[in-house]
Amino acid sequence: MDLRPTPAEQALRDDCRAWLHENLPWEYGRGLPPRFDDLADEVAFGRDWQARLAGARWVGVAWPAEYGGRDAGAVGHYVVTEELARARAPELVGRIGINLVGPTLLAHGTPEQKARWLPRILSAEEIWCQLFSEPGAGSDLASLTTRARRVGGGWVLDGQKVWTSYAQFADWGVCLARTDPDAPKQQGISYLVVDMRSSGVEVRPLRQITDESEFNEVFFSEVFVPEDRIVGPEHEGWRIANSTLTHERGVNPRQLVVHAQLVDELLRLALDQGTFDDHRGAQRLAEAFVEVQMFRLHNWRAISRTAKGEAPGPVGSINKLWWSEMSKRLHDTVMSVLGPAAPLWRGARDNPGDGSWQRSWLYYQASSIWAGTNEIQRNLVGERTLGLPREPKPAA
Numbered sequence: 001m002d003l004r005p006t007p008a009e010q011a012l013r014d015d016c017r018a019w020l021h022e023n024l025p026w027e028y029g030r031g032l033p034p035r036f037d038d039l040a041d042e043v044a045f046g047r048d049w050q051a052r053l054a055g056a057r058w059v060g061v062a063w064p065a066e067y068g069g070r071d072a073g074a075v076g077h078y079v080v081t082e083e084l085a086r087a088r089a090p091e092l093v094g095r096i097g098i099n100l101v102g103p104t105l106l107a108h109g110t111p112e113q114k115a116r117w118l119p120r121i122l123s124a125e126e127i128w129c130q131l132f133s134e135p136g137a138g139s140d141l142a143s144l145t146t147r148a149r150r151v152g153g154g155w156v157l158d159g160q161k162v163w164t165s166y167a168q169f170a171d172w173g174v175c176l177a178r179t180d181p182d183a184p185k186q187q188g189i190s191y192l193v194v195d196m197r198s199s200g201v202e203v204r205p206l207r208q209i210t211d212e213s214e215f216n217e218v219f220f221s222e223v224f225v226p227e228d229r230i231v232g233p234e235h236e237g238w239r240i241a242n243s244t245l246t247h248e249r250g251v252n253p254r255q256l257v258v259h260a261q262l263v264d265e266l267l268r269l270a271l272d273q274g275t276f277d278d279h280r281g282a283q284r285l286a287e288a289f290v291e292v293q294m295f296r297l298h299n300w301r302a303i304s305r306t307a308k309g310e311a312p313g314p315v316g317s318i319n320k321l322w323w324s325e326m327s328k329r330l331h332d333t334v335m336s337v338l339g340p341a342a343p344l345w346r347g348a349r350d351n352p353g354d355g356s357w358q359r360s361w362l363y364y365q366a367s368s369i370w371a372g373t374n375e376i377q378r379n380l381v382g383e384r385t386l387g388l389p390r391e392p393k394p395a396a
């Protein structure tokens with residue numbers, strides 16, 4: 001593993017940092033993006049910011065230049081994502097399109113689908129959501145029951161999805177639906193693109209513990225999906241879905257920088273609060289620091305594999321497991337440093353950070369669930385890395 005950047009990678013990093021110094025809507029290294037009470041305002045700000053980034057070709061840098069990327073590969077994507085996070089830029093509002101849908105379309109879409117959808121993903125003109133999970137199908141996704149019935153010119157969709165992030169803002173969704181109910185579980189599923197403004201689509205936001213509503217229930221009632229909105233062959237959606245899911249894990253430069261920044265701020269807070277005077281408190285701070293350094297090494301190992309053209313494989317699972325468990329421990333340490341201020345919310349007096357630490361603690365509780373739960377990641381590591389026997393099937 002050679003960790004030295006190539007001249008091209010270093011130039012990309014320098015160019016991106018210089019652009020951010022010039023163009024950030026807040027002061028580089030000092031300011032922060034605005035905070036919004038209303039998610040719709042945050043999304044509107046995020047669309048505008050992503051459009052500016054895409055205009056300078058800082059979104060989807062790994063994508064081919066003909067669709068608005070830079071052909072900069074996985075390492076280029078890593079470098080630019082790190083620079084954006086260092087500048088404290090918010091996570092890209094179109095991230096589901098950029099990170100999951102785009103790579104799937106690049107691998108399996110028709111030339112017409114790529115030309116139609118890819119450029120507008122980067123510019124945030126169109127936002128996408130992922131319509132995979134259902135009330136009875138999460139970890140065991142192949143149990144999904146949403147039906148797509150064949151009719152002249154396309155399919156008619158009926159069923160329900162859940163936990164669909166950003167569905168209330170989405171223009172399009174990638175949806176797994178059963179097109180052959182008589183086929184075995186993982187066969188007979190198709191990968192459809194749904195126009196979220198179609199008649200028969202109902203989106204109901206769900207309230208989270210952070211008091212926000214990022215994710216939703218989505219109901220389909222006789223929704224028509226035209227013929228040209230299938231990705232890959234009919235009934236072969238499971239294979240296409242797996243291609244989407246492999247992009248959910250792997251390297252995570254944004255979480256690396258965000259958590260490294262969190263540790264820096266935590267150490268400053270701990271100095272203010274006198275936490276270092278307490279032996280156990282000092283030890284927990286040291287652990288937080290070391291864990292983020294270990295996450296850096298996990299990331300480097302994963303990017304090194306990806307750069308050589310190898311799939312992240314079980315390394316992606318280990319990375320996801322490590323950062324989500326680390327994040328929860330780190331946030332627990334934040335709460336212990338906050339002491340009596342830990343249960344306070346925004347606007348409370350004598351509350352360092354005005355509730356941002358507490359919001360972050362609540363938000364990251366879900367990190368062990370999204371992108372495949374940690375129990376499932378442990379199964380994958382056990383079976384594919386350690387060669388342990390597979391989970392026994394229940395007796396018939």
Ligand SMILES: Cc1cc2nc3c(=O)[nH]c(=O)nc-3n(C[C@H](O)[C@H](O)[C@H](O)COP(=O)(O)OP(=O)(O)OC[C@H]3O[C@@H](n4cnc5c(N)ncnc54)[C@H](O)[C@@H]3O)c2cc1C
Binds near residue numbers: 215369375
């Ligand atoms: C913040 C957030 C955003 C999300 N956004 C989206 C989205 O945009 N689109 C989308 O489609 N989905 C989304 N999800 C859903 C997510 O993918 C599912 O929550 C996840 O796959 C788990 O499914 P489930 O909630 O149905 O839990 P279940 O699968 O019902 O699992 C319940 C518990 O049982 C455990 N378990 C299940 N099977 C096994 C097993 N074989 N071995 C050991 N333990 C097991 C699980 O680990 C878990 O602890 C999101 C989730 C979160 C938290």
